Amino acid sequence: MSAAVAEVVEKKSEPLFSKKNRKLISNPLDIDNPITVQVLGVCSALAVTTQMKPALVMSVALMVVTASSNVIISIMRNTIPSRIRIIVQLAVVATWVIMVDQLLKAYVYDVWKQLSVFVGLIITNCIVMGRLEAFAMGNKPGPSLLDGIGNGLGYGLILLIVGFFRELLGGGSIFGFKVFEAMGLHYTGNGLMLLPAGACVIVGIVIWVQRSINGHRETH
Amino acid sequence: MRQSNLYIVLYAVAITIVSGGLLAFASQALKPLQDANVELERKKNILSTVMTLNEGDDINKIYAARVKEIVIDFNGTPRDGIKATDIDVAKEYKKAAADRLLPLYEFRDETDPTKLNYVVLPVYGFGLWNDIWGFVALQQNLSTIQGVSFQHKGETPGLGARIVSEEIQNRYKGKSIFEADVLQSVVMQKGEGFDYSNDPHKVDGMSGATLTAKGVNNMLQDYFNCYLNYLKKNQQNLSSNL
Numbered sequence: 001m002s003a004a005v006a007e008v009v010e011k012k013s014e015p016l017f018s019k020k021n022r023k024l025i026s027n028p029l030d031i032d033n034p035i036t037v038q039v040l041g042v043c044s045a046l047a048v049t050t051q052m053k054p055a056l057v058m059s060v061a062l063m064v065v066t067a068s069s070n071v072i073i074s075i076m077r078n079t080i081p082s083r084i085r086i087i088v089q090l091a092v093v094a095t096w097v098i099m100v101d102q103l104l105k106a107y108v109y110d111v112w113k114q115l116s117v118f119v120g121l122i123i124t125n126c127i128v129m130g131r132l133e134a135f136a137m138g139n140k141p142g143p144s145l146l147d148g149i150g151n152g153l154g155y156g157l158i159l160l161i162v163g164f165f166r167e168l169l170g171g172g173s174i175f176g177f178k179v180f181e182a183m184g185l186h187y188t189g190n191g192l193m194l195l196p197a198g199a200c201v202i203v204g205i206v207i208w209v210q211r212s213i214n215g216h217r218e219t220h
Numbered sequence: 221m222r223q224s225n226l227y228i229v230l231y232a233v234a235i236t237i238v239s240g241g242l243l244a245f246a247s248q249a250l251k252p253l254q255d256a257n258v259e260l261e262r263k264k265n266i267l268s269t270v271m272t273l274n275e276g277d278d279i280n281k282i283y284a285a286r287v288k289e290i291v292i293d294f295n296g297t298p299r300d301g302i303k304a305t306d307i308d309v310a311k312e313y314k315k316a317a318a319d320r321l322l323p324l325y326e327f328r329d330e331t332d333p334t335k336l337n338y339v340v341l342p343v344y345g346f347g348l349w350n351d352i353w354g355f356v357a358l359q360q361n362l363s364t365i366q367g368v369s370f371q372h373k374g375e376t377p378g379l380g381a382r383i384v385s386e387e388i389q390n391r392y393k394g395k396s397i398f399e400a401d402v403l404q405s406v407v408m409q410k411g412e413g414f415d416y417s418n419d420p421h422k423v424d425g426m427s428g429a430t431l432t433a434k435g436v437n438n439m440l441q442d443y444f445n446c447y448l449n450y451l452k453k454n455q456q457n458l459s460s461n462l
Contacts, residue, residue, distance in 0.1 A: 048377065050377050050379070082223070083228060091235050095243060098243060099246055109261065
């Protein structure tokens with residue numbers, strides 16, 4: 001469990017954007033990043049980062065789901081029996097995600113077509129469960145909301161970095177825009193970057209760069 | 221209290237009933253809207269093989285005015301009394317080719333509704349990871365491809381999933397599926413960036429997605445075979461009318 005979680009103790013009428021709570025958003029971007037430090041949600045980070053567009057869609061969807069299910073679980077936290085808490089969390093997340101999926105399918109079909117493949121990935125994403133278990137079960141809804149948004153942002157940041165390099169090196173484009181062709185160059189895509197192995201390499205490099213900048217060391 | 225067995229069981233039951241109820245309610249309440257969307261999408265896909273659709277076009281109106289739905293069987297005989305919309309192509313696909321019921325969409329002329337402009341054939345198959353499907357529009361000679369539209373369930377984004385892009389689908393335009401009188405399907409090749417404009421039965425491949433391309437090739441071959449009897453019959457009618 002991270003340092004940020006231990007810091008936030010329940011106090012009465014703490015302002016939502018107090019210094020401690022602001023850290024809930026900023027920490028996951030760097031020193032407490034869900035992918036590069038907590039190493040959660042790596043599976044989906046490999047699956048959806050061949051191009052930037054699905055990576056962005058997945059990031060936004062995951063942020064919404066993490067934040068809202070954090071709030072729901074936080075509200076319910078004092079009633080949940082600890083022996084079945086995991087399955088209760090899973091039931092809540094699954095219900096919530098499928099509800100959103102159904103609503104999208106009914107009202108914004110084009111968006112749904114983009115998102116539906118990610119729904120299964122979101123429900124089983126370790127970040128959602130990880131934040132529920134590590135944070136929402138012990139904190140009030142306000143901070144839980146911020147924690148969900150923060151982790152969603154941290155996840156999205158890494159996804160976009162990985163997606164950027166994979167799409168650029170693998171397909172020579174960014175958000176579908178052919179960069180090299182626009183510059184008048186011929187570029188042959190590097191097939192390795194489009195395979196999951198390419199994502200592993202890039203995630204590894206990102207972790208390396210990040211840790212050499214912020215000096216993070218594993219403590220155990 | 222929170223740890224007692226009774227509380228846990230009741231809690232689990234309550235969660236199950238509440239989430240189950242919510243999902244069942246949402247699914248029932250939203251079904252008409254969702255079905256309408258799926259239907260609109262189908263019409264859009266059919267129309268997009270023969271014409272360019274613009275933002276704001278009334279798909280339902282164009283479809284009703286121009287498209288006639290019929291159902292045929294493997295022998296090419298029309299089967300009256302069965303509605304094309306009642307046929308689930310995904311289910312028919314699982315049957316043996318000769319047993320399939322085949323929907324067919326005739327795209328009629330705007331001014332003269334008895335005149336046939338294009339015939340749109342649904343196709344269905346399996347890509348690398350999951351189902352792929354689509355529509356192929358043939359011109360009046362029932363051989364030249366006017367346009368195609370492909371959809372997929374789970375092909376890899378950036379690789380096999382490119383079959384939904386216009387870039388790939390445009391490669392099929394103008395190709396033909398008959399060589400003299402013999403069926404010869406259009407085959408997507410391995411490797412990308414080659415020029416096949418002189419060969420009516422080959423299209424450029426998708427780099428890194430050869431297996432999805434294979435799925436597409438099998439799908440086209442399979443379904444052109446299914447429609448072969450119909451196409452042959454009507455080609456003869458056509459030539460005798462000329």
